[in-house]
Amino acid sequence: MRNRFTSTQKREKTVxxxxxxxxxxxxxxxxxxxxxxxxVQISFTNWSGLGAxxxxxxxxxxxxxxxxxxxQVLFNVSxxxxxxxxxxxxxxxxxxxxxxxxxxxxxxxxxxxxxxxMLNGVAVAFMFSIMYDYQRGPLNVxxxxxxxxxxxxxxxxxxxxxNYSLGLIAMWRYTGLNMVIFLGAxxxxxxxxxxxxxxxxxxxxxxxxxxxLPSIQTTFEILLLLGFNGALQAYFEPFVxxxxxxxxxxxxxxxxxxxxxxxxxxFGLASALAVMLVLLILLVMGVCKGILLRKGxxxx
Amino acid sequence: MKRFLLLLMVCTLTLSMFAVSAASxxxxxxxxxxVTNRTDIADTLLTDMANDFMALHPGTTVEVEGIKDVExxxxxxxxxxxxxxxxxMITSKLTKSDFANYFLPLDDLGYTADDFYFYDYGVGxxxxxxxxxxxxxxxxxxxxxxxxxxxxxxxxxxxxEELDAVCQKLLEAGIIPMATSFRDSWPLRGWxxxxxxxxxxxxxxxxxxxxxxSDLLFDDTEFGNLYTLNIARDFALKGYFExxxxxxxxxxxxxxxxxxxxxxFYDGAWYGPQLVSTSGLPVEDCGAFPFPGAKVLTxxxxxxxxxxxxxxxxxxxxxxxxxxxxxxxxxxxLEVECTNKDILSDLPGLEELYSFGLPVxxxxxxxxELIDILNKGLISLDSVTQEYLLTSDPQSIIDKYNDKxxxxxxxxxx
Numbered sequence: 206m207r208n209r210f211t212s213t214q215k216r217e218k219t220v221x222x223x224x225x226x227x228x229x230x231x232x233x234x235x236x237x238x239x240x241x242x243x244x245v246q247i248s249f250t251n252w253s254g255l256g257a258x259x260x261x262x263x264x265x266x267x268x269x270x271x272x273x274x275x276x277q278v279l280f281n282v283s284x285x286x287x288x289x290x291x292x293x294x295x296x297x298x299x300x301x302x303x304x305x306x307x308x309x310x311x312x313x314x315x316x317x318x319x320x321x322x323m324l325n326g327v328a329v330a331f332m333f334s335i336m337y338d339y340q341r342g343p344l345n346v347x348x349x350x351x352x353x354x355x356x357x358x359x360x361x362x363x364x365x366x367x368n369y370s371l372g373l374i375a376m377w378r379y380t381g382l383n384m385v386i387f388l389g390a391x392x393x394x395x396x397x398x399x400x401x402x403x404x405x406x407x408x409x410x411x412x413x414x415x416x417x418l419p420s421i422q423t424t425f426e427i428l429l430l431l432g433f434n435g436a437l438q439a440y441f442e443p444f445v446x447x448x449x450x451x452x453x454x455x456x457x458x459x460x461x462x463x464x465x466x467x468x469x470x471x472f473g474l475a476s477a478l479a480v481m482l483v484l485l486i487l488l489v490m491g492v493c494k495g496i497l498l499r500k501g502x503x504x505x
Numbered sequence: 506m507k508r509f510l511l512l513l514m515v516c517t518l519t520l521s522m523f524a525v526s527a528a529s530x531x532x533x534x535x536x537x538x539x540v541t542n543r544t545d546i547a548d549t550l551l552t553d554m555a556n557d558f559m560a561l562h563p564g565t566t567v568e569v570e571g572i573k574d575v576e577x578x579x580x581x582x583x584x585x586x587x588x589x590x591x592x593x594m595i596t597s598k599l600t601k602s603d604f605a606n607y608f609l610p611l612d613d614l615g616y617t618a619d620d621f622y623f624y625d626y627g628v629g630x631x632x633x634x635x636x637x638x639x640x641x642x643x644x645x646x647x648x649x650x651x652x653x654x655x656x657x658x659x660x661x662x663x664x665x666e667e668l669d670a671v672c673q674k675l676l677e678a679g680i681i682p683m684a685t686s687f688r689d690s691w692p693l694r695g696w697x698x699x700x701x702x703x704x705x706x707x708x709x710x711x712x713x714x715x716x717x718x719s720d721l722l723f724d725d726t727e728f729g730n731l732y733t734l735n736i737a738r739d740f741a742l743k744g745y746f747e748x749x750x751x752x753x754x755x756x757x758x759x760x761x762x763x764x765x766x767x768x769x770f771y772d773g774a775w776y777g778p779q780l781v782s783t784s785g786l787p788v789e790d791c792g793a794f795p796f797p798g799a800k801v802l803t804x805x806x807x808x809x810x811x812x813x814x815x816x817x818x819x820x821x822x823x824x825x826x827x828x829x830x831x832x833x834x835x836x837x838x839l840e841v842e843c844t845n846k847d848i849l850s851d852l853p854g855l856e857e858l859y860s861f862g863l864p865v866x867x868x869x870x871x872x873x874e875l876i877d878i879l880n881k882g883l884i885s886l887d888s889v890t891q892e893y894l895l896t897s898d899p900q901s902i903i904d905k906y907n908d909k910x911x912x913x914x915x916x917x918x919x
Contacts, residue, residue, distance in 0.1 A: 254580050255603060272883065338757065339749040361688065363751025363895050450690055451751060451891035467577045469880040470598060 241483075248476035254466065258473075265477035275481065277453055278461050281368050285436035285457070288372030293428050295376070296383030297421075301413060303384070304391045315388070319381035326378070330445035333374045337361050337446070363451050371442040371455060379435065383428050390424035391417065430493045434486055458482040535818030536566040537590035537825060540579075542808055543839065545783065547571030550838050558828050565821055575808065583607050588813035590822040591829075594636040596626055596809050600873050604629035608636060608811035609819055614827055621830070622844040623806040626870050636811035639829055640836040641844050642773030643865070644701040644803045645793040645858050649786070652680050652768035661794040663861075665736070668797045672745040675768050682745040684762065684770040686755040687894070690887040695771040695796075696737035698886035701803040701868060703728055708800035710869055717874045717919070722884070722910035723903045731903065734893050741894045750894065759784055771796065773805065777854040778840045793854035794861065801866040802858070807841065874919060882906075882913030 248265055250258040269275045299318060303311045321329070336342050337360035345357040360370040398416045407415070418425075440459040443449050449456035449464060456464070458478060466475035539555065541547055547569050555567040570589060572578045579595050582588050594608065610633040618624040627636035648661065653671075656678035662668040672682035686692035695702060704712050707728035716722075716730075723731040740746055747753035747767075761767040763784055770776055777791035795802055810829065812822040829835040833843030833850070842850040879886070884906055893902050 254584050255599070256606075274883070334754070337752070339752050341757075359749060359752070361749075361752040363891075367751070447688060448690060450888060451687070451895055452888050463577075464885070465883070467580065468885055469883055470580075471880060471883075 244476050244479055247472055248480045250473045252472045253470040254472045255470075261473065265474045266481070268474060269477055269481065274453065274456075274461065275478070278456055278458055278478075281365075281455060282437055282439060282457055284365070284368035285372040285375065285439045286433065288369060288376050289432040289436045290429075292376040292380050293383055293425070293432055296380045296428070297387050297425070299380070299384045300387030300391055301417060304388060315385070319385055321378045321380075322382040324378070326441040327445060329374060329378055330441045333377075333442070334446045337370060361447065363454065365454060367447060367455050368443075371439070371446060372436075374442045375435070375439065379432075383432075386424060386428060387421065390421040394420045426493060426496070430490060433489045433493075437482060437486055437489070533562045533821050533824055534564040535821045536568065537816065537818050537822050538568045538570055539591040539825060540570045540572055540589040540593055542572060542575045542593065544571035544573055546838075554829075554834065554838055555825075558825055561828075562821075562824070567825055586815055588815060590813055590816040590818065591825055592811055592813045594627070594809035594811040596636065596806075597871060597876065601628070602630045604635035604811075605631060605633070605814075607814055609814055609816070609823075610635060611637070611812065611823065611826070614823060616830075620846060622804065622846060622867055626806060627809055627811070636809040637826075637830060638806040638809045638844055639833070640775075640807045640839060640841040641804050642775040642807060642842055643793075643855070643858060644695065644699070644705060644772070644805060644868075645774050645795055645854075646769050646771045646797075647774070647776045647854065648769045648792045648794065649762055649765060649767070650790045650792045651787075652678075652765050653792075655765060656680060656768070661792070661857075662797045663794075664797050669743075672740070672743070676744060680765065681747055681761065681767045682769060683740060684753070684758045684767045685746045685750065686753055686758045687747065687750045687891060688752060688754040690885075690891060692755065692758070692770070692772060693737075693887050693890045697730060697734050697890045699772075699805065700871075701805060702733040702736075702796055702799075703730065704866070704868065705796055705799035705801055705803045706733075708866070710866060713869055713872055713875055717872050717878070720911060720914075721907045723907055734890065737890065738894055738899060746894075762786070774852065774854055774858060775807075775841045778852045781853050782840045788853050791853035793858040795858065795863055799863065802861075802863040803866050803868050804842075805868045806844070874917075877917055878910065878913045878919065881917055882909040884909055884913070 247258065249260055249262060251261050251264075252258040302308065303315050303318075305311070308314075336344070339345060339357065339359055339361075342360065348354065348356050348358075361367050394417065398420075399412060402412050402416060438459060439457045443455045443457050443460050444463070447455045449460035453461070459482075462475045462478045462482075464475075465471045465478060539551075541551055543551060548571070551569050551571075555569050558567055559565055572593075575593055576595050576598060579588075579593050580598060582592075588607065592608070594604075599607070604627075610629075611627075612634050614634075616624070616634060616637065621637055622641055623638050624634070626638070627634055629635050652675065653659075653661075656671075656674045658671055658674055662671045675682040684692070700713060704710065709715070709728075719726075723729070723734070725731065741750060758767060758770070759780070762770065762780060763786055774793050777786070777793060780786035781788050781791050810826060812819060812826060816822045830845070833845045833848045836843030836845075836850070840852060842852065842855070878884075889902065889906055893899055896902050
């Protein structure tokens with residue numbers, strides 16, 4: 206009797222689990238797995254966006270490796286990665302400072318630092334396209350007003366440095382988010398370590414170096430991983446402000462992929478580039494995960 | 506008696522005509538979606554136009570939808586078979602054999618090549634008409650007369666040397682001679698990708714077919730691609746374009762023209778009237794002249810319209826398309842030149858433009874082979890223009906794209 210009830214309960218439990226998971230899984234399959242599988246399929250064809258698809262094997266991937274534009278895109282995206290590293294570091298510094306109970310108005314500063322993340326990406330990009338105007342942008346106007354006209358900056362210069370200007374927009378948006386995540390990690394560090402350090406006469410820098418940083422190492426690595434992911438997928442800023450130009454000098458994976466698809470009617474090539482982006486992200490995640498696992502085993 | 510019978514017959518015929526048209530009007534019903542690229546007036550002037558149509562045909566609904574990225578959006582919708590009933594037709598991306606797959610024939614509307622400019626653009630491989638463009642623009646240089654007055658320029662230039670002199674005078678007066686909106690890339694089309702300088706200067710209607718046959722994209726053909734590109738580069742090096750070229754954009758251009766900070770813009774005769782109607786440029790300041798040295802005035806079509814093959818209400822969609830084209834109604838609302846051959850548009854600047862007495866030539870349709878070569882070679886001519894204007898090594902750009910052109914032709918077997 207008891208076994209029958211237990212197996213019935215188990216069956217009921219299984220049915221409930223499946224029922225609850227079915228719809229989310231279906232949505233995931235429909236909006237994630239299926240498009241991803243379709244993307245990979247299209248990358249092996251010469252589909253123009255209309256009409257039939259013809260299988261062409263690895264020709265799209267060969268074209269990407271041959272035409273040099275993939276290297277150009279990687280080079281452009283590296284600017285976003287450099288800015289991302291500065292962003293994570295800056296977020297950490299801000300989090301450490303705003304975690305101090307002696308800072309007056311720290312809640313206000315936390316809120317204002319986080320606010321840019323709440324704004325819509327396209328709206329931010331439009332705003333910066335005005336801010337970056339050489340003649341009328343606020344910073345350059347201010348520099349001219351105080352007699353420093355020669356210091357006025359050509360934010361959108363048509364050279365490679367424009368990628369850094371675009372990367373700075375992402376830094377402005379995401380530093381607050383990173384800071385909030387760091388703050389959460391900092392607040393999970395037990396106070397007794399700091400009290401013990403105070404008793405030993407440790408300075409602020411020593412406390413940060415020997416207590417804070419080792420304690421938030423995992424959070425730091427996760428944010429770096431997310432930052433790499435975000436930098437590789439940079440889109441709003443180059444699309445809205447420069448359209449990836451001039452001459453592809455500010456193209457990222459996504460803007461270049463859009464160009465292949467809609468300007469050159471080559472959805473196959475566009476899909477191949479998107480698949481290469483996915484592979485690159487998986488590679489970065491794999492490397493980061495490998496480092497984390499190895500460190501986890503070492504500390505165990 | 507005979508007169509009475511004749512009068513009776515005439516009255517009967519007349520009444521039956523009314524009855525038929527009334528019956529036809531009553532037969533129209535349903536709901537259609539009409540898509541437009543003019544998002545700025547979709548909710549106002551174009552909705553008013555749709556409402557007027559609905560008032561004439563009770564029981565019908567016409568929903569106006571504005572879309573911004575026309576090519577991207579329309580191509581995606583076509584691929585997904587979700588086209589609006591009265592759709593924009595991307596003739597630059599579709600081949601004539603594609604027309605029948607996505608659009609309904611319009612031959613029952615009774616139009617011929619004598620009725621509209623660019624009629625042949627919308628005719629498919631099977632000889633049927635699938636799309637018409639309601640509006641077009643004459644390619645020209647728009648100029649703000651006020652800036653010419655400030656610089657003391659008394660007449661518009663008729664040769665490239667005179668244009669150079671005019672630009673110099675404008676520069677000396679502190680006015681930017683020519684706008685490019687470089688960052689947005691499409692406003693650069695007059696200098697290369699639009700082909701109207703090449704065809705306008707040479708008068709050669711076969712230019713595009715000859716280009717397809719050419720081994721090089723850029724060569725020393727008189728009035729060829731390299732010729733027009735070099736004019737642009739020469740202007741850029743002399744400072745006749747915006748000073749911070751890479752940052753110049755469309756939004757700033759409008760403001761600068763209105764503030765008399767920029768004098769000219771080379772594209773089409775649509776620009777001046779648009780500034781007059783939407784931005785308050787005084788009508789008397791709106792001027793236009795042919796590109797100096799041009800032998801013909803080229804006219805380019807704007808967006809084409811067709812009726813989607815999957816529409817549930819084909820009669821209603823066709824009736825609305827007819828309504829758009831009737832008497833140049835849609836073009837009049839947009840304040841652009843209409844393609845109706847029996848209507849002469851009266852827009853600011855046009856009278857001056859046509860006073861030069863140049864013959865008018867319809868821009869030839871871009872051959873499918875040319876589109877294939879450019880797509881295969883991943884060559885965006887606007888992007889090439891941007892690179893060429895900024896580079897310190899122009900020959901490297903020419904060589905790069907000539908190589909791409911040759912490789913693409915080889916891959917396509919052309």
